[in-house]
Amino acid sequence: MKTTITFEFIAGALSLNLVDTAGKRGESPVERLREPEDLAVWLEAAGLVRIPRRFVTVAALASACELREAIHRCAVAAISRSNLDADDVRKINRTAxxxxxxxxxxxxxxLLSAKNPVEAALSTIAANAIEILADAVRERIRSCPECHMMFFDTSRPGKRRWCSSASGCGNRAKVRKHRARQRRAAPRRTA
Ligand SMILES: [Zn+2]
Structure with a gap:
């Protein structure tokens, strides 16, 4: 039986919402764009474009994933304050x-539309990636220390550390810290 994938759109930037369709990179990767149909569902859920599923090809899925990985590598570089890879930048620019x-x-x-809807949607996503990778704002790209999803901090102070997922990463981290503090402060039990 095919399981239905639910997508989240809480990254604060369209291009990072796409990046987050691949989860837990490195540890136990979760791929949410497994079939062309998943891409069609994502594009519609993202509010971009509604395409009859049979028109989304395997090649289109492959280009979406290639673009996603290029954006991901650039976001990682932005977080670690390193230079963006020239090939990735070329890829993003070409798509945009x-x-x-x-x-x-x-x-x-x-409605949003285009003659080649998948290609056009990827162009719109790449343009968003360019916006958030610009020097002036790229320090707002973050990776949640709990779940590792990427997000763009749109808050005014720009000090957000955790994603805003329903699983409450920020809360979980605070509870853990609180418990550790309590353990340290607890007096030794006497027999
Ligand atoms: Zn998180």
Missing amino acids: AQMPLRPKLSGAEV
């Missing part, structure tokens, strides 16, 4: 240079 999704009024509703 493709025709992006364009808004279209349908009644009073705004």
Whole structure:
């Protein structure tokens, strides 16, 4: 039986929402874009574009994952204050240079559309990656110390450490710290 994957959109930036479709990198990786159909579901859930699933090809899924990994490596470099890899930057720039999704009024509703919808959606995502990787804001790219998901800190003070996942990473870390402090402060039990 096929399990339904639920996607989260809590990274604060479109391109990092895509990055987070791969979870727990390094330890026990979780791939949430396993089939072309998953990409179609993600693109729609991300509010980008609705494409009949049969039109999303294996090749389209592969380019989405390639772009995702390039953005991920750049985000990691940004966090560690190192230079971005030139090939990754080229990849992101090339993708952003493709025709992006364009808004279209349908009644009073705004839809995004394009002749090549997957290519255009990736262009829109790459453009977002460029925005957040710009020197002036890239220090707001973070990786949650608990669950390692990446996010873009959009808070005004810009001091967010944890993601805002429902699993409550920030709370979990605080509880652990509190317990450790209590253990240290607890008096020895007498027999
Ligand atoms: Zn987290």
